Amino acid sequence: MSRRKAGWRIAVSILVIVAVGVAVVSVWRARTPGAEVNLADVVAVALAGVTMVGAVVAWAGRSTRAATPARVADADEAHVAVGAAAQVLAALVERQWRAEARHRLLEDPEPIPVHWQLIADETVMSQSRLITADAELTITGRSDDIAALADAYCSLTRRRLVITGGAGMGKTTLAIQLLLQLLSTRATDQACACEGEVVPVPVLLPVSGWDTSAHPRLQDWLAVRLAADYPALAAPQLGLGAATALAEGGHILAVLDGLDEIPAPARDQMIAALNASLTARDQLILTSRRAEFTTAIRQAGRPLNGAAVIVPKPVTAQAAAAYLTACLPASPSDAWTQVLAALRSRTAPGLTQLAATPLGLWLIRTVYLAPGADPAPLLGPLGGDADTLRAHLLNRLIPALIQARPPSSDPADHFRPRHRLDPTATRRYLTYLARAFPPATTRDITWWRIARTTPHLRPAVGLVLALVLGFGPGLAFAPVYELVTGLIYSGLEYERWTTLMTALGAGLILGLVWGFDEAVTWAHERPGYANLRLHGQTLLFLFSDTGHIVVRLVFGLLIGLGAGLQFGLGAGIGGGLVSGLGLLTLRMLYWAEQPTLTSTSTPCSSWQADRTLTLIRTVMSGLVFALMFGLVTGLVGGLAFGLAFGLVAGLVLGEHHAWLICFIAVALLALQRRLPWRVMDLLDDAHRLGLLRAVGPVYQFRHATLHDHLAADASGEARNT
Numbered sequence: 001m002s003r004r005k006a007g008w009r010i011a012v013s014i015l016v017i018v019a020v021g022v023a024v025v026s027v028w029r030a031r032t033p034g035a036e037v038n039l040a041d042v043v044a045v046a047l048a049g050v051t052m053v054g055a056v057v058a059w060a061g062r063s064t065r066a067a068t069p070a071r072v073a074d075a076d077e078a079h080v081a082v083g084a085a086a087q088v089l090a091a092l093v094e095r096q097w098r099a100e101a102r103h104r105l106l107e108d109p110e111p112i113p114v115h116w117q118l119i120a121d122e123t124v125m126s127q128s129r130l131i132t133a134d135a136e137l138t139i140t141g142r143s144d145d146i147a148a149l150a151d152a153y154c155s156l157t158r159r160r161l162v163i164t165g166g167a168g169m170g171k172t173t174l175a176i177q178l179l180l181q182l183l184s185t186r187a188t189d190q191a192c193a194c195e196g197e198v199v200p201v202p203v204l205l206p207v208s209g210w211d212t213s214a215h216p217r218l219q220d221w222l223a224v225r226l227a228a229d230y231p232a233l234a235a236p237q238l239g240l241g242a243a244t245a246l247a248e249g250g251h252i253l254a255v256l257d258g259l260d261e262i263p264a265p266a267r268d269q270m271i272a273a274l275n276a277s278l279t280a281r282d283q284l285i286l287t288s289r290r291a292e293f294t295t296a297i298r299q300a301g302r303p304l305n306g307a308a309v310i311v312p313k314p315v316t317a318q319a320a321a322a323y324l325t326a327c328l329p330a331s332p333s334d335a336w337t338q339v340l341a342a343l344r345s346r347t348a349p350g351l352t353q354l355a356a357t358p359l360g361l362w363l364i365r366t367v368y369l370a371p372g373a374d375p376a377p378l379l380g381p382l383g384g385d386a387d388t389l390r391a392h393l394l395n396r397l398i399p400a401l402i403q404a405r406p407p408s409s410d411p412a413d414h415f416r417p418r419h420r421l422d423p424t425a426t427r428r429y430l431t432y433l434a435r436a437f438p439p440a441t442t443r444d445i446t447w448w449r450i451a452r453t454t455p456h457l458r459p460a461v462g463l464v465l466a467l468v469l470g471f472g473p474g475l476a477f478a479p480v481y482e483l484v485t486g487l488i489y490s491g492l493e494y495e496r497w498t499t500l501m502t503a504l505g506a507g508l509i510l511g512l513v514w515g516f517d518e519a520v521t522w523a524h525e526r527p528g529y530a531n532l533r534l535h536g537q538t539l540l541f542l543f544s545d546t547g548h549i550v551v552r553l554v555f556g557l558l559i560g561l562g563a564g565l566q567f568g569l570g571a572g573i574g575g576g577l578v579s580g581l582g583l584l585t586l587r588m589l590y591w592a593e594q595p596t597l598t599s600t601s602t603p604c605s606s607w608q609a610d611r612t613l614t615l616i617r618t619v620m621s622g623l624v625f626a627l628m629f630g631l632v633t634g635l636v637g638g639l640a641f642g643l644a645f646g647l648v649a650g651l652v653l654g655e656h657h658a659w660l661i662c663f664i665a666v667a668l669l670a671l672q673r674r675l676p677w678r679v680m681d682l683l684d685d686a687h688r689l690g691l692l693r694a695v696g697p698v699y700q701f702r703h704a705t706l707h708d709h710l711a712a713d714a715s716g717e718a719r720n721t
Helices: 003-031 039-067 075-103 147-152 171-184 186-192 218-229 242-248 265-277 290-300 317-327 334-345 349-354 358-368 387-404 423-437 445-452 457-471 473-477 480-489 494-523 539-544 547-566 571-592 604-634 636-652 657-671 678-687 704-711
Strands: 117-118 140-144 159-167 201-206 250-259 284-289 308-312 694-695 697-699
Touching: 003 242, 003 317, 075 171, 075 201, 075 242, 117 457, 140 147, 140 334, 147 171, 147 317, 159 290, 171 284, 201 694, 218 242, 265 290, 284 290, 284 445, 308 571, 317 334, 317 358, 334 349, 349 358, 349 387, 358 387, 387 423, 387 704, 423 457, 423 473, 423 678, 423 704, 445 494, 445 604, 445 657, 445 678, 457 657, 494 657, 494 678, 604 636, 604 678, 678 694, 697 704
Parallel strands: 159 284, 159 308, 201 250, 250 284
Antiparallel strands: 117 140, 117 308, 694 697
16 A cells, blocks of 8 residues: 555544544534533543544554565575475475375375386377486386385476376375475475575365466466465465465475366366476476376377376285285184185185275275174175175265264364264265265365355345344344333334334345345355464564554553543543444454464364454444444444444455355255254364365365265265165
């Protein structure tokens, strides 16, 4: 903001304060026409005015300074600032994906041994000289020896890799393993790097979130996603534009997951966008099913520049049996001994084919290694056909996980749900989500997009706002004590009932019209960020301009209160209190939205943050308007009307309504038994069970195959076949 605009803001704000003061004095004089001017009132009003003006000036000055980008003294200082942001991001990413790796049991008891090799189809790759400096291009590795595979990746000239394979072959798992391995060696790589060489931070993002029409360049989209998924990058300590500086400066290794999960026409457009965006210093890891990637390259007309493409080998029967044996006790049961023998000898073809994929091994382990489970069906008719066996295991997956992991309230127990789940209801809820977020469109389950999937949402929002607007300010408009007094002592007063019914009717009509229109807008809003914890923000609060404003307000109001007690309380103190609370509300919202260096965005934290912003805005607005109307009217009715009006205004106005629209949508869906009332508890418990995975603030089904299976199930009921 320019100084000229800041001056206008100060002038307009002072005029508003003067106008409010004149209105207060006018109302006071009108109510007491014969009263003499009280010195205490004059002193209190003057002191409150000084307080308000000082606060406004401080606020406008803060706005001017905040809008001015932080100046960096020189190139060295800029390098240090970006380096600090990269360090913060690396710590957050590693913490995020270490936790996710634990949820996915990637090292329990050990990684599944998948062999990876260079793809034989050279038409989907660049010339070998663009990929490696060696005379011959060769890449081999195993997922259970990720260090060696990461070294092979780092030996590539431009460090660009495409991980392809069939469904359930462990593409995303390998991407996570590489990400964690590169993060674990990043400090060493930085120490060995040449001067000016950048060691980027690997960040995993779903490809489905990139709209190339809105963000043609990869770097532009990365900056947006980094700012949304890692709020810590907006911490004041890092300065302005940290996310953009990281993305533009080659400090991000984009790990893009799921090219095959976007519509076919968008895949070749994304290949073209990547080729146009990547510079010589930009590194990349991309995952996709092999067939979809090959088709995208054919449609794009050229391969991904400088990228090696690898494919997995099927897990051998011996390796699959060895992995399942490692999951069993030292002396397995007779039933498991027979299953392992059949797997090694390949006498159950369906079982052998399914166990050749990491997804199949996970399903077998999850369903039949549970306590009390009998693996005999693996050798029956089901063991003869892989597709039938896979469908059977997917149907048994939810009940098996719920039975094997009873709820726990221990914070250290990350793999057990916090609530007791019903398998049938859980299956129905997850089926609804799988169909509401169809695989052909997206793999992301975003809680703030649930409203878009809700039928009859617009009338419902209109009805809610009609009730809120009608029975909030409408009922408060007629003071209860005056109404009761009128009924007892003066009989039924027609005017009061007319006023009340008129207010109710006007509120209902306004709410219906407004809500019908706002439903669409709210359903497209993203959640806001809020952090009310002082930990990490104490100094920011005390020594920032926000803290200065609070100090000025408190100091001014204390002086006004002291003078009022000395000479008699006046209207000025009330005016100062109203303006102080109003300005304090704005500053509290500003302070709450300032992230710390450890702030991350998860599905639960983003939901809680938007709810917090809504509640702060609602409560504080209610208090401000209650005091304002109570002060001007001098009636309890004015206080009640102001409170109701402020609560409604705070609820429906402002920038963030994602939590509010989700709350209304979930209520509708809960009445239809499609979702539970506490939908975030369901999603969190499903994540703890391993049915979902978290990628930043969104959930995804752990395996695309599970998403596809549930989306194709019309009944949504649990099956045991």
